[in-house]
Amino acid sequence: MRLFHDWYVAVLVNEDGVQVDRLRWTGGGGVQGAVERLERVAQARLTPEAAQLLERFPEANVEPVGEGELPEVTAEDLAFLDQAALRLAERGVADAAGDLDRRLEHLHRAMEEVRQASNVRLSRLVEWLGLFLPDLDLDKDRLGTARALGEADDLGGLARHLGLQTPLHLPARSEWRSLRDHGAAAVDVQARLDRLEAALRTLAEAHLPSLSALVGPMLAARLCVGAGGRARLAKLPSSTVQVLGAEKAFFAHLKTGSPPPKHGFLFAHPWVMRSPLWVRGKVARTLAGRCSIAARLDAYEGTPMTAEDVAEVEAKVLAIRAAHPRPPSRKGGR
Amino acid sequence: MGRASGKPPGRPLSDAVRMDVHAPWTWSANPGATVYGETLRKAKQGEWRRWDPRRSKVASGLLRTSGAAERLLPAPGDHVLYLGAGHGTTVSHIHDVVCHGGAPGRVVAVDLSPRCLRDLTRLSHARPGLVPVLGDARRPEAWRAWLPRRASWVFQDVAQAHQASIFTSACERFLVPGGRGLLSLKVESDRGTDADGLRVKVEHELADAGLILEEVIDLEGFEDKHLLFVVGRPPRA
Ligand SMILES: C[S@@+](CC[C@H](N)C(=O)[O-])C[C@H]1O[C@@H](n2cnc3c(N)ncnc32)[C@H](O)[C@@H]1O
Numbered sequence: 239m240r241l242f243h244d245w246y247v248a249v250l251v252n253e254d255g256v257q258v259d260r261l262r263w264t265g266g267g268g269v270q271g272a273v274e275r276l277e278r279v280a281q282a283r284l285t286p287e288a289a290q291l292l293e294r295f296p297e298a299n300v301e302p303v304g305e306g307e308l309p310e311v312t313a314e315d316l317a318f319l320d321q322a323a324l325r326l327a328e329r330g331v332a333d334a335a336g337d338l339d340r341r342l343e344h345l346h347r348a349m350e351e352v353r354q355a356s357n358v359r360l361s362r363l364v365e366w367l368g369l370f371l372p373d374l375d376l377d378k379d380r381l382g383t384a385r386a387l388g389e390a391d392d393l394g395g396l397a398r399h400l401g402l403q404t405p406l407h408l409p410a411r412s413e414w415r416s417l418r419d420h421g422a423a424a425v426d427v428q429a430r431l432d433r434l435e436a437a438l439r440t441l442a443e444a445h446l447p448s449l450s451a452l453v454g455p456m457l458a459a460r461l462c463v464g465a466g467g468r469a470r471l472a473k474l475p476s477s478t479v480q481v482l483g484a485e486k487a488f489f490a491h492l493k494t495g496s497p498p499p500k501h502g503f504l505f506a507h508p509w510v511m512r513s514p515l516w517v518r519g520k521v522a523r524t525l526a527g528r529c530s531i532a533a534r535l536d537a538y539e540g541t542p543m544t545a546e547d548v549a550e551v552e553a554k555v556l557a558i559r560a561a562h563p564r565p566p567s568r569k570g571g572r
Numbered sequence: 573m574g575r576a577s578g579k580p581p582g583r584p585l586s587d588a589v590r591m592d593v594h595a596p597w598t599w600s601a602n603p604g605a606t607v608y609g610e611t612l613r614k615a616k617q618g619e620w621r622r623w624d625p626r627r628s629k630v631a632s633g634l635l636r637t638s639g640a641a642e643r644l645l646p647a648p649g650d651h652v653l654y655l656g657a658g659h660g661t662t663v664s665h666i667h668d669v670v671c672h673g674g675a676p677g678r679v680v681a682v683d684l685s686p687r688c689l690r691d692l693t694r695l696s697h698a699r700p701g702l703v704p705v706l707g708d709a710r711r712p713e714a715w716r717a718w719l720p721r722r723a724s725w726v727f728q729d730v731a732q733a734h735q736a737s738i739f740t741s742a743c744e745r746f747l748v749p750g751g752r753g754l755l756s757l758k759v760e761s762d763r764g765t766d767a768d769g770l771r772v773k774v775e776h777e778l779a780d781a782g783l784i785l786e787e788v789i790d791l792e793g794f795e796d797k798h799l800l801f802v803v804g805r806p807p808r809a
Contacts, residue, residue, distance in 0.1 A: 327692070
C-alpha cells in the first residue's frame with residue numbers, strides 16, 4: 239500500500255496500482271488552510287488529509303510529495319493556492335528583518351557613511367575657521383574646536399576662549415552664523431556616529447560573540463559584512479579571511495603575478511598593525527586561522543570563545559614577534 | 573515614462589505581443605500602470621507596454637532570434653515557471669502574455685532575495701496570476717507545490733554557479749513534454765576555459781538531459797557576454 243499526497247490531496251494506492259482511498263482538502267480554513275498545507279509539504283511534513291489516511295491504513299508507505307499520479311487541481315484550489323502563495327511571500331519579506339546579517343550590514347554601512355561625512359565636515363570646518371585664526375592648531379582635537387565654535391557668540395570671544403590671538407579680519411554676520419552652524423552640525427554628526435558605533439557593537443556582540451571577543455566587535459562586523467554574512471564567513475578558508483578587504487590586490491596578484499596581499503581588514507587589528515613589517519604576514523595568517531574558528535563557532539552557535547582563548551592567541555602572536563626580532567637577511571646578501 | 577497614443581506599435585506577433593524595429597510591446601494586463609518606467613501607448617480598449625530589450629533578456633532574444641520570435645514566448649492561459657525573477661521587469665511582460673484577455677495563466681516567479689520579493693508581491697496585488705515565491709532555485713522541493721501543473725515554458729536567469737544543471741533539473745521536473753525552456757547565461761572566460769568552451773559545455777549538459785537545443789542567441793550589444801539557450805523538451809513518445 240502506498241500513500242501519495244500533495245498539499246490539496248492524499249491518495250492511497252494498493253499493490254496493483256488501484257486507488258483504495260482518497261481525501262481531498264475541500265477549502266476548510268480558507269486561504270489560511272492552504273497556507274498551512276503548503277508549509278507542511280515544503281517542510282516534508284504530512285498534511286491533515288495525508289495524516290488521516292495514514293491513520294486508516296497505518297501499514298501504508300508514505301511516498302515523497304509530488305510522486306505518483308494525483309488528481310488535477312481545481313480552479314478553486316488554484317485560487318486558494320495563489321492567495322496563499324502571496325501571503326507566504328509577504329511573510330518571507332517581513333521575516334527578512336529577523337536576519338541579523340542584513341541588519342548588521344545596514345548598520346555597518348550607515349556607520350561608514352556617517353564617519354566619512356563627519357570627517358569631511360571637520361576638515362572643512364578647521365580649514366575655514368583656521369583662515370580667521372592663524373594660530374589655531376588644525377590637527378589637534380578638531381571635535382573640541384567644533385564644540386567651542388558651536389557655543390561661541392562671536393569670533394573674538396571664541397579666540398579669547400581658545401587662548402588665541404585676536405583675529406585680524408572678522409566674518410560678516412551671516413557668514414559667522416553659517417560658520418557656527420557648521421560647527422554645531424559637525425558636533426551633531428559626531429554624536430550620531432557614536433550612537434551608530436554603540437548599536438553596531440551591541441549587534442555584533444550578539445551575532446558574532448566569538449569573533450567579537452577575538453578581534454573586537456567593529457572588526458568582527460566588517461569581516462562578516464565583507465564576506466556576505468555569517469554563514470559565508472564561516473565557510474571561507476582562512477587564507478581567504480586573511481585577505482578579505484584586499485580583493486583588488488589579490489586579483490592583481492592572480493592577473494599580473496604581483497606579490498599577494500598579506501592582509502586586508504585584519505591589518506586594522508593592533509596585533510597585525512603594530513607588528514614589524516616582516517612578521518605581519520605570519521601574524522595575519524595566525525589571526526585569520528583563529529578568526530575562521532571563531533566564525534564557525536558563531537555560525538553554528540557553539541560555545542563562544544573565552545578571554546583565555548583570546549589570551550592564548552595573543553601569546554602566540556607575541557611568540558611570533560619574539561622569534562623574528564630582525565628582518566630576514568636577503569638571499570645571498572649580507 | 574511616456575504616454576503616447578495613436579496606432580498600435582509595429583507588427584503583431586500574437587494578440588498579446590507586437591514588434592517594432594527596436595522593441596517588442598505587450599498588451600498590458602494592468603493598464604494605467606508602469607512597472608519599471610517603460611513607455612505606454614494607449615489604444616482603444618487598453619494599452620501597450622514597451623518591453624525594453626536593454627532591461628530584459630527575453631525582449632532582446634525576441635529581437636535577435638533567427639527563427640520565428642513568437643515561439644520564444646508562452647501562450648495565453650499557460651502556466652509558466654520563472655527562476656530568478658528579480659524585481660519583476662521581465663516577469664511583468666510574461667504575465668501580460670499568459671493572462672492576456674483574462675486567460676487563467678500563471679507565472680510562478682521564484683527569487684532568493686527578499687528585496688526582490690518585496691517588489692514582486694506588490695506587483696502581484698495588481699496582477700492576479702503572478703505568483704511570487706521566496707525560494708531557492710537549487711531547492712525546488714521547498715516550492716514545487718506552488719506549481720501543481722507542469723509548466724509549458726520555463727525561463728531561468730539566476731547568475732549562479734552550476735546554472736546549467738539547475739536549469740536541466742528544473743526542466744526535467746517542471747517542463748511539460750513538448751514545452752520550451754530558455755536559459756540565460758553569462759559566458760565569461762574563466763581560468764582554463766574560454767567562452768566558446770563554456771558554451772560547448774553547456775550545450776553538452778543540455779543534450780545529456782534529453783533537451784533539444786533549438787538556438788543559441790547571442791545578446792551582445794544588449795547584454796554583455798550573455799547567451800540565451802533555447803531548448804525544447806521532446807513530446808512524449
Ligand atoms: C539578473 S537578475 C534577474 C533579472 C530578471 N530576470 C529580469 O529580467 O527582470 C538575477 C536574479 O536571480 C536571483 N537569484 C540568484 N540565485 C538564485 C537562486 N539560487 N534561486 C533563486 N533566485 C536566485 C537574484 O536574487 C537576482 O534577483
